[in-house]
Amino acid sequence: MIEFSNVSKVYKNGAEALKGVSLKIDKGEFVFVVGSSGAGKSTLIKTLLREEVPTGGTVFVNGQNLGRMRRRHIPKYRRQLGVVFQDFRLIPSLNVYDNVAFSLRVTNVVGKEIRSRVPYVLKLLGLADKIKCIPDELSGGEQQRVALARALVNNPSIIIADEPTGNIDPELSFEIVDLLSEINEQCGTTILMVTHEHELVSYFSRRVITIEGGQIISDTKSGAHTELFTGDLLEDYSRTLAKKQKAAAALLAEIDEQEEQYPLTGEVAYGRKA
Amino acid sequence: MKLHNLGYLLKEGMRNVLHNKLMSFACIGVLLACLLLIGSAAMFSLNVNSMMGYVEDQNEVVLILHDETTRSEIDDMAVSLGAMENIAAVRFFSRDEALASYRLKMGDQATLLDGFEDNNVLPDSYVLRVVDLSALETTVEQLDRLDHVEKVKASTVVADILTALNKTVTYAGIGIVAILVVVSIVIITNTIKITVFSRRKEINIMKYVGATDSFIRLPFLVEGMLIGLIAATLAFFILGASYTYLIQWTSDQFGAYIGIFYSNAIEFRDIALYVFGGFAGLGVFIGVMGSGMFMSRYLKV
Numbered sequence: 001m002i003e004f005s006n007v008s009k010v011y012k013n014g015a016e017a018l019k020g021v022s023l024k025i026d027k028g029e030f031v032f033v034v035g036s037s038g039a040g041k042s043t044l045i046k047t048l049l050r051e052e053v054p055t056g057g058t059v060f061v062n063g064q065n066l067g068r069m070r071r072r073h074i075p076k077y078r079r080q081l082g083v084v085f086q087d088f089r090l091i092p093s094l095n096v097y098d099n100v101a102f103s104l105r106v107t108n109v110v111g112k113e114i115r116s117r118v119p120y121v122l123k124l125l126g127l128a129d130k131i132k133c134i135p136d137e138l139s140g141g142e143q144q145r146v147a148l149a150r151a152l153v154n155n156p157s158i159i160i161a162d163e164p165t166g167n168i169d170p171e172l173s174f175e176i177v178d179l180l181s182e183i184n185e186q187c188g189t190t191i192l193m194v195t196h197e198h199e200l201v202s203y204f205s206r207r208v209i210t211i212e213g214g215q216i217i218s219d220t221k222s223g224a225h226t227e228l229f230t231g232d233l234l235e236d237y238s239r240t241l242a243k244k245q246k247a248a249a250a251l252l253a254e255i256d257e258q259e260e261q262y263p264l265t266g267e268v269a270y271g272r273k274a
Numbered sequence: 275m276k277l278h279n280l281g282y283l284l285k286e287g288m289r290n291v292l293h294n295k296l297m298s299f300a301c302i303g304v305l306l307a308c309l310l311l312i313g314s315a316a317m318f319s320l321n322v323n324s325m326m327g328y329v330e331d332q333n334e335v336v337l338i339l340h341d342e343t344t345r346s347e348i349d350d351m352a353v354s355l356g357a358m359e360n361i362a363a364v365r366f367f368s369r370d371e372a373l374a375s376y377r378l379k380m381g382d383q384a385t386l387l388d389g390f391e392d393n394n395v396l397p398d399s400y401v402l403r404v405v406d407l408s409a410l411e412t413t414v415e416q417l418d419r420l421d422h423v424e425k426v427k428a429s430t431v432v433a434d435i436l437t438a439l440n441k442t443v444t445y446a447g448i449g450i451v452a453i454l455v456v457v458s459i460v461i462i463t464n465t466i467k468i469t470v471f472s473r474r475k476e477i478n479i480m481k482y483v484g485a486t487d488s489f490i491r492l493p494f495l496v497e498g499m500l501i502g503l504i505a506a507t508l509a510f511f512i513l514g515a516s517y518t519y520l521i522q523w524t525s526d527q528f529g530a531y532i533g534i535f536y537s538n539a540i541e542f543r544d545i546a547l548y549v550f551g552g553f554a555g556l557g558v559f560i561g562v563m564g565s566g567m568f569m570s571r572y573l574k575v
Binding site: 049075076077078081083089091106150154 | 282475476478479480481482483484485486487489490
């Protein structure tokens with residue numbers, strides 16, 4: 001299904017993001033990818049999305065060699081994937097329904113099919129009563145569920161989630177991963193989720209791939225971390241994490257407020273803004 | 275591209291135009307100015323040409339022959355004159371005919387010419403009509419070099435003025451229009467750049483969900499095309515109205531003096547279809563050029 005063989009990636013500025021990564025993910029697997037910032041997780045995902053081409057080694061997804069893929073075949077390839085981002089990437093001017101329908105409209109799906117599939121997926125993710133809301137009227141968790149609905153609606157064989165819980169309250173993070181987990185079990189969709197949150201990884205005991213310095217340093221079946229965080233310790237850890245995230249959220253809100261007063265120009269490199 | 279997407283693409287294109295009202299307005303304005311100038315120059319040129327045609331019909335070149343030219347030489351000349359490039363019609367005007375026409379002109383005093391019949395001092399001549407008045411001078415020179423020709427009489431003044439005027443208008447028109455076309459393309463390119471920038475998030479999402487490059491680009495082409503079409507339509511009506519008004523006003527004011535002008539002026543409705551076709555074609559061309567030419571640089575899809 002997904003196979004990296006000795007993949008390396010050196011960016012034009014000389015940065016070595018991946019150094020001889022080899023891994024194999026089978027159909028229907030649920031895999032967490034963990035690692036600190038700059039470890040190469042993003043490059044891994046960009047390679048999977050065929051945004052970047054590896055400078056060495058080969059990547060095969062569903063039997064397609066990404067390094068040799070022609071430009072005009074990329075759109076078709078991406079339709080086999082569902083992508084969820086940390087910053088949701090919903091279109092602010094469109095309501096929930098249109099945001100989900102958008103991905104079908106721009107990929108040549110006929111109207112009749114859009115009208116039957118979008119409500120179905122929204123209902124599946126418990127968003128049936130939010131159809132007319134615009135993203136700003138939703139909570140972070142709901143926005144991420146909309147993003148998930150958008151990723152799901154074209155029935156992808158693989159879902160790639162890049163820190164999907166990064167901008168969401170910890171309580172809701174579990175909900176999102178729960179949903180992913182359910183999708184994985186019900187539909188047999190392969191899921192690759194990048195995350196920082198060890199707590200989640202431990203809770204859902206799944207395969208965990210740890211990347212550090214562009215290399216895979218561990219690949220454990222069904223979350224070895226579980227043993228580290230159990231019982232009181234897990235609760236304690238969760239509480240501390242929740243507290244820290246709340247503090248971080250307050251800080252972000254403050255920064256937002258300041259940004260409104262003193263708007264910054266330019267791009268957010270790794271956006272937290274939806 | 276499938277047909278059921280056409281509506282979506284058109285809608286997106288229109289949304290783009292409405293989204294950047296100010297820039298769209300600027301685009302349409304410049305394009306409108308450009309088309310109006312082209313249109314005015316074209317109308318002027320057409321009218322001058324129509325007048326030239328009239329003057330060409332009126333303008334005769336008279337070839338006066340030497341007295342000692344024989345009958346057979348005169349006949350030979352008819353053939354060689356007919357073979358010349360810029361000659362539309364050749365008519366022999368014998369000394370007898372000349373005398374007869376003189377008589378006619380003299381009217382009551384025609385009797386003064388009695389006695390000339392046996393001793394006609396008037397020369398034989400050829401009356402020619404030229405095809406292209408602007409080449410009259412060359413033709414006159416050629417005629418002058420022919421044998422048996424004593425004198426070539428032609429009025430080149432009107433032709434000179436009209437030709438010079440037409441040339442000036444054409445060149446100045448081409449210059450101004452070229453500049454305006456470039457400006458239009460630059461402004462439209464810029465507008466598209468702004469649209470792309472303001473919608474980069476959507477474009478980004480489109481890329482991730484697997485929209486094809488052409489699908490992402492088409493709304494921008496539609497935007498350029500719409501701008502072109504709107505400018506063309508406006509230009510068509512403005513030009514039509516002001517031209518018709520101008521012709522009417524001119525004929526009211528100077529009708530008596532330049533009746534020729536009025537009678538030869540082109541009616542707008544006769545050429546309306548061509549004008550609209552030309553405007554629409556050019557407007558769409560510039561719009562599409564502006565949005566399409568540099569777009570890949572901003573879209574990077």
